[in-house]
Amino acid sequence: MSLSAFHRLLLALCWLPLAALADGSLSAEREQELETLLYQDCGSCHGMTLRGGLGPPLPRSRMNAFDRDGLAALILHGVPGTAMPSWAGLLSEQEARWLADHLQHDTPLDE
Numbered sequence: 001m002s003l004s005a006f007h008r009l010l011l012a013l014c015w016l017p018l019a020a021l022a023d024g025s026l027s028a029e030r031e032q033e034l035e036t037l038l039y040q041d042c043g044s045c046h047g048m049t050l051r052g053g054l055g056p057p058l059p060r061s062r063m064n065a066f067d068r069d070g071l072a073a074l075i076l077h078g079v080p081g082t083a084m085p086s087w088a089g090l091l092s093e094q095e096a097r098w099l100a101d102h103l104q105h106d107t108p109l110d111e
């Protein structure tokens with residue numbers, strides 16, 4: 001017996017990870033994933049402790065020279081002509097804002 005397309009859709013929706021909560025904030029689970037992404041994926045260029053590598057270091061002091069939305073836009077769109085890629089395919093605007101906020105306030109590096 002095969003499932004109708006509608007039932008497949010319903011099933012697929014049930015399995016969507018709970019990324020955003022009703023009030024527009026991110027789930028604790030998604031925040032944890034974003035933190036892992038920041039230190040592992042972004043860290044592959046910016047260093048696992050964000051001290052720099054192929055990409056520059058990302059200390060809080062420097063990150064606060066950007067406003068949060070500008071920083072989120074930079075993350076989403078990348079820096080054309082450099083190795084800094086666009087993350088728009090992987091991250092929502094809300095998630096990029098969360099990363100920007102995290103970079104400005106919550107990373108260990110501040111120099």
Ligand code: HEC
Binds near residue numbers: 043046054056071082
């Ligand atoms: C493939 C390597 C690479 C990856 C992966 C990468 N970046 Fe970058 N990033 C760069 C490079 C190179 C620059 C410098 C661009 C330039 O010359 O202005 C940069 C610049 C930046 C800047 C601006 C820094 C400044 O002082 O002007 C921020 C913020 C930033 N990246 C955040 C991130 C975040 C957040 C992620 C993960 C979502 C990420 N990057 C992933 C290579 C990378």
